[in-house]
Amino acid sequence: xxxxxxxxxxxxxxxxxxxxxxxxxxxxxxxxxxxxxxxxxxxxxxxxxxxxxxxxxxxxxxxxxxxxxxxxxxxxxxxxxxxxxxxxxxxxxxxxxxxxxxxxxxxxxxxxxxxxxxxxxxxxxxxxxxxxxxxxxxxxxxxxxxxxxxxxxxxxxxxxxxxxxxxxxxxxxxxxxxxxxxxxxxxxxxxxxxxxxxxxxxxxxxxxxxxxxxxxxxxxxxxxxxxxxxx
Numbered sequence: 350x351x352x353x354x355x356x357x358x359x360x361x362x363x364x365x366x367x368x369x370x371x372x373x374x375x376x377x378x379x380x381x382x383x384x385x386x387x388x389x390x391x392x393x394x395x396x397x398x399x400x401x402x403x404x405x406x407x408x409x410x411x412x413x414x415x416x417x418x419x420x421x422x423x424x425x426x427x428x429x430x431x432x433x434x435x436x437x438x439x440x441x442x443x444x445x446x447x448x449x450x451x452x453x454x455x456x457x458x459x460x461x462x463x464x465x466x467x468x469x470x471x472x473x474x475x476x477x478x479x480x481x482x483x484x485x486x487x488x489x490x491x492x493x494x495x496x497x498x499x500x501x502x503x504x505x506x507x508x509x510x511x512x513x514x515x516x517x518x519x520x521x522x523x524x525x526x527x528x529x530x531x532x533x534x535x536x537x538x539x540x541x542x543x544x545x546x547x548x549x550x551x552x553x554x555x556x557x558x559x560x561x562x563x564x565x566x567x568x569x570x571x572x573x574x575x576x577x578x579x580x
Contacts, residue, residue: 385421
């Protein structure tokens with residue numbers, strides 16, 4: 350299938366506008382190594398468009414203390430709350446690390462992040478590997494889901510789906526997610542070869558195809574409503 354330059358241009362522009370600078374994208378393996386990052390981004394995704402920013406600030410806070418890759422689990426995440434003193438102080442010291450206070454900024458869901466970490470730690474879910482092991486049993490995963498729902502409240506289903514996606518247990522087939530993003534962008538009436546368009550767009554952006562696919566799925570898990578896709 351031959352892809353027109355206009356199609357690649359449209360998808361490339363949509364990726365830049367919606368996903369941001371590729372140099373700032375966090376690769377999937379960073380989340381697979383750290384349940385803490387999965388928790389922070391998933392819970393924060395209910396508070397607007399600030400989830401990646403809070404993850405970046407957490408990473409900066411942790412790297413300032415330990416010059417090595419961040420592999421924090423639920424317990425290590427809870428330790429940062431102990432260092433800060435409270436969830437409110439965590440929002441300022443960690444969630445807004447080295448950022449000037451702004452009364453109009455997106456709220457940081459520190460209290461829910463802390464509560465989720467506590468509940469998962471109580472279930473002995475401390476790492477992504479623990480979560481993946483729980484996913485092998487419907488009963489065990491249901492228990493984790495119930496704990497998550499209790500901690501997150503009204504936005505639990507949205508944030509839960511985001512958690513599963515980050516951990517590598519996608520609620521939506523990756524191919525379907527990519528097709529949704531590309532189809533809405535190009536407005537194609539006929540079927541399009543999303544894999545070929547994805548590869549061509551990744552080449553245009555100078556990134557690996559897998560890296561772009563993961564960035565699209567992360568964006569869709571938060572912003573995948575019709576109004577967002579049409580914007």
